[in-house]
Amino acid sequence: MTTATATEKAPAADGGSILLTLMKLRTFIALFAVIAFFSVFAPNFLSAANIILMSKHVALNAFLAMGMTFVIITGGIDLSVGSIVGLCGMVAGGLILNGIDLQIGYTMYFNVVEVCLITLFVGVVIGAVNGLLITRLNVAPFIATLGTLYVARGFALLSSDGQTFPNLVGKPELATTGFGFLGSGRIVGLPVSIWILIVVALAAAYVAKYVPIGRQIFAVGGNERAARMSGIRVDRVKMFVYMFSGFCAAIVGIVISSELMASHPATGNSFELNAIAAAVLGGTSMSGGRGTIGGTIIGAFVIGILSDGLVMMGVSSFWQMVIKGIVIIVAVVVDQAQRRLQQQVTLMQLAKKG
Amino acid sequence: MAAHDTILKLDDVTKVYSGIVAVKHASLELKRGAVNVLVGENGAGKSTLMRMIAGVEKPSLGRILIDGREVEFNSPADAQKHGIGMVFQELNLFGNLSVAENIFATREITRGIRGIDHKAQVEKANHFLDKLDAGISAETMVEDLPIGQQQLVEIAKAISLDTRILILDEPTSALSAAEVDILFKVIGELKAHGVAIVYISHRLEELMRIGDYITVLRDGQITGQAMVRDIDTKWIVRSMIGSDAKDFAKSVDHKLGAEAFRAEDICLPRKTGGFAVDHLSISVKAGEVLGIYGLMGAGRSEFFECVIGQHGHSTGRIFVAGEEIVAKDTSTRIRKGLALIPEDRQREGLVQVLSIASNLTLASLEKFVKFGFHIAGDREQSAIKEAIRNLSIKAPNPDFDVTSMSGGNQQKVVIGKALMTNPKVLLMDEPSRGIDVGAKADVFRTMRKLAGQGLAILFSTSDLEEVMALSDRIAVMSNGKVTTILDRADATEELIVKAASEGHKSAEHKIIGELA
Numbered sequence: 001m002t003t004a005t006a007t008e009k010a011p012a013a014d015g016g017s018i019l020l021t022l023m024k025l026r027t028f029i030a031l032f033a034v035i036a037f038f039s040v041f042a043p044n045f046l047s048a049a050n051i052i053l054m055s056k057h058v059a060l061n062a063f064l065a066m067g068m069t070f071v072i073i074t075g076g077i078d079l080s081v082g083s084i085v086g087l088c089g090m091v092a093g094g095l096i097l098n099g100i101d102l103q104i105g106y107t108m109y110f111n112v113v114e115v116c117l118i119t120l121f122v123g124v125v126i127g128a129v130n131g132l133l134i135t136r137l138n139v140a141p142f143i144a145t146l147g148t149l150y151v152a153r154g155f156a157l158l159s160s161d162g163q164t165f166p167n168l169v170g171k172p173e174l175a176t177t178g179f180g181f182l183g184s185g186r187i188v189g190l191p192v193s194i195w196i197l198i199v200v201a202l203a204a205a206y207v208a209k210y211v212p213i214g215r216q217i218f219a220v221g222g223n224e225r226a227a228r229m230s231g232i233r234v235d236r237v238k239m240f241v242y243m244f245s246g247f248c249a250a251i252v253g254i255v256i257s258s259e260l261m262a263s264h265p266a267t268g269n270s271f272e273l274n275a276i277a278a279a280v281l282g283g284t285s286m287s288g289g290r291g292t293i294g295g296t297i298i299g300a301f302v303i304g305i306l307s308d309g310l311v312m313m314g315v316s317s318f319w320q321m322v323i324k325g326i327v328i329i330v331a332v333v334v335d336q337a338q339r340r341l342q343q344q345v346t347l348m349q350l351a352k353k354g
Numbered sequence: 355m356a357a358h359d360t361i362l363k364l365d366d367v368t369k370v371y372s373g374i375v376a377v378k379h380a381s382l383e384l385k386r387g388a389v390n391v392l393v394g395e396n397g398a399g400k401s402t403l404m405r406m407i408a409g410v411e412k413p414s415l416g417r418i419l420i421d422g423r424e425v426e427f428n429s430p431a432d433a434q435k436h437g438i439g440m441v442f443q444e445l446n447l448f449g450n451l452s453v454a455e456n457i458f459a460t461r462e463i464t465r466g467i468r469g470i471d472h473k474a475q476v477e478k479a480n481h482f483l484d485k486l487d488a489g490i491s492a493e494t495m496v497e498d499l500p501i502g503q504q505q506l507v508e509i510a511k512a513i514s515l516d517t518r519i520l521i522l523d524e525p526t527s528a529l530s531a532a533e534v535d536i537l538f539k540v541i542g543e544l545k546a547h548g549v550a551i552v553y554i555s556h557r558l559e560e561l562m563r564i565g566d567y568i569t570v571l572r573d574g575q576i577t578g579q580a581m582v583r584d585i586d587t588k589w590i591v592r593s594m595i596g597s598d599a600k601d602f603a604k605s606v607d608h609k610l611g612a613e614a615f616r617a618e619d620i621c622l623p624r625k626t627g628g629f630a631v632d633h634l635s636i637s638v639k640a641g642e643v644l645g646i647y648g649l650m651g652a653g654r655s656e657f658f659e660c661v662i663g664q665h666g667h668s669t670g671r672i673f674v675a676g677e678e679i680v681a682k683d684t685s686t687r688i689r690k691g692l693a694l695i696p697e698d699r700q701r702e703g704l705v706q707v708l709s710i711a712s713n714l715t716l717a718s719l720e721k722f723v724k725f726g727f728h729i730a731g732d733r734e735q736s737a738i739k740e741a742i743r744n745l746s747i748k749a750p751n752p753d754f755d756v757t758s759m760s761g762g763n764q765q766k767v768v769i770g771k772a773l774m775t776n777p778k779v780l781l782m783d784e785p786s787r788g789i790d791v792g793a794k795a796d797v798f799r800t801m802r803k804l805a806g807q808g809l810a811i812l813f814s815t816s817d818l819e820e821v822m823a824l825s826d827r828i829a830v831m832s833n834g835k836v837t838t839i840l841d842r843a844d845a846t847e848e849l850i851v852k853a854a855s856e857g858h859k860s861a862e863h864k865i866i867g868e869l870a
Binding site for chain 1: 662683708712720723728
């Protein structure tokens with residue numbers, strides 16, 4: 001840009017544009033603020049051990065929030081992820097502990113890799129059920145996933161009669177050992193679950209930017225009718241996002257039961273709300289079409305650090321809920337303000353030109 | 355006729371939507387006790403102007419004065435308080451409520467704390483309906499009424515408001531001749547009571563019949579104001595079209611190729627009965643431009659939507675280059691060489707949240723894919739640059755939001771998106787709607803160039819001049835049917851206008867027959 005045009009534009013834009021940039025960076029600012037705050041007020045907050053522990057907590061929410069981000073970008077919502085976490089944990093635990101009884105006197109056991117693959121498959125299938133309900137039967141996403149929330153939770157409880165599958169160490173003679181590696185193993189000093197998060201997050205960010213389906217996810221959420229008119233197979237895109245959300249939930253199910261070396265059917269209760277909160281905090285618009293994986297991950301960190309930090313400061317868990325709620329509301333209010341400001345700036349420029 | 359005094363004045367108002375300047379520095383005076391007529395082509399800004407008076411939209415610049423005092427309307431309720439009522443072009447009724455409940459919505463007659471007095475509401479509603487000779491019971495559900503009667507309900511509602519200013523936006527578009535007469539009688543009565551009436555219509559003979567003052571709009575600007583008794587229809591047409599005749603690209607002489615597109619017996623049933631597209635067959639050669647002329651609601655958009663595969667329950671057969679396309683879904687049809695530029699750019703053409711670049715390549719992403727999944731950035735970029743150059747899109751930066759551009763450039767993006775799929779047949783639904791003169795010329799030039807390259811083009815328009823200048827052949831649609839197909843050499847404006855109302859006439863007769 002030449003200097004002449006730069007000076008021409010400067011007076012019209014400067015005040016608004018500084019505010020706009022600040023608003024766009026709000027998630028970063030929030031992250032920086034919580035880290036700075038707790039480094040001062042929470043003892044041992046910046047110790048290596050604490051940071052690793054916190055990131056393990058954050059990772060669980062971040063997985064769900066990534067799946068949720070794609071779903072929300074298409075203009076939908078997935079309430080079933082918490083239940084899928086529970087059910088997938090039970091599937092993994094049950095397979096290791098009991099195997100599959102083939103009803104002919106034999107029981108089939110799987111090694112850990114097979115168990116994980118089967119569990120992930122279960123998560124994807126539940127996601128596919130959500131997708132089919134929404135695309136084929138035209139059920140509103142809120143209702144469809146609310147239904148699967150109950151169904152999946154019910155099956156999780158049925159699978160063990162409400163009991164925990166304890167002690168998932170496996171038996172060497174059945175080659176079912178090694179499940180704990182996912183939850184408590186480390187590679188180059190970092191927990192395995194963090195490595196998985198890095199891989200999945202990079203893959204998701206890549207899909208969003210460089211794969212056609214990624215672009216189509218945004219198009220469907222931005223203007224479904226225009227997307228349809230452009231020949232985008234909208235149903236296929238929606239199936240993909242719900243299946244990916246189920247896949248992410250299954251990962252969380254596996255990681256949690258591996259961390260605890262036990263599967264409890266009530267695991268994951270209300271996780272979906274934290275996931276939605278992280279996505280929204282990261283700049284995902286509930287009306288669809290906007291959002292980034294990077295923003296969502298930062299959002300998950302803000303929420304995770306906030307709750308862990310408050311615990312370390314000894315703030316009562318009741319107050320924690322109040323604070324978390326306020327942070328989410330403020331985030332959305334700022335988001336709306338930014339959108340309005342941006343629109344005004346463009347419209348005023350057009351009015352002057354026209 | 356005595357001189358009327360001014361009740362409402364618009365002072366230098368401008369309204370900007372994302373990408374379009376709908377109204378530019380318009381000043382308008384509405385006279386008490388008179389019918390103030392407003393005419394203009396589609397997209398000239400009539401409806402926007404009225405929506406500002408009715409409080410639906412706020413002007414971006416300028417003031418509104420009532421009886422000389424400046425007012426500000428933040429909602430239609432504000433406008434109603436000042437005695438302004440409006441019958442919208444698109445009906446605003448609650449289908450799930452009764453006629454009486456609709457008429458008294460938001461100002462229900464109550465019996466103190468004992469709730470709504472339904473009996474009184476029905477009685478009063480019936481009184482207003484009788485005034486209109488509507489023959490509707492106030493207890494009927496609105497959704498059970500045919501469109502024409504729903505419009506009468508809307509008018510009854512506006513009358514019941516006891517307004518000082520009543521805006522009627524195309525109130526007769528769904529009425530039969532008998533109903534129009536009754537409406538005009540009611541308008542006469544209201545006029546006698548000192549109500550200022552604003553009347554918007556495309557039917558010039560209606561305007562001449564009931565209008566007192568006339569205002570003509572073109573491209574968001576007021577181009578003519580006069581007393582109706584001083585002028586004739588020629589004056590109206592001249593002010594509507596303007597002296598600066600539109601810049602139509604000269605047709606390039608080129609040989610027409612083999613048949614590129616054929617539609618056979620396309621049918622689309624309407625929800626309320628009858629057909630929106632009525633056994634329509636049409637054929638277009640490669641390199642040919644077929645203009646489809648028709649009035650609003652003639653079924654042009656519906657026909658295009660059937661062809662591109664947006665209506666699963668439509669019937670008929672479609673051929674591209676001699677090959678029948680069996681698949682019903684839009685993706686396959688686009689791949690087979692069909693492309694549609696939809697009429698409603700904002701709702702159907704663009705994804706507003708995406709950038710100019712992403713919008714351009716949205717329909718043709720698979721062209722740029724490497725290894726089966728990776729979008730090759732360099733190939734996409736060069737294709738985007740080429741499209742921007744070919745269509746002379748004025749895009750400062752392709753990564754900006756698509757809504758940051760003017761309407762004309764947005765339209766070019768939609769065209770570019772369709773062209774990137776390498777179509778053999780291009781369907782353009784009102785391609786020049788709501789864009790400025792310069793962009794129109796660009797669009798027309800592009801159409802000519804594409805036809806020269808052997809594309810078959812079908813475009814629809816409600817602009818006579820446009821259809822005469824651009825088409826090799828002209829098909830006229832009316833009420834879902836093609837009433838005539840003319841070669842350009844044989845076409846005259848009278849022939850086209852006559853054919854455009856043929857389908858409606860028979861329908862009107864039918865309605866009257868049913869009522870009798």
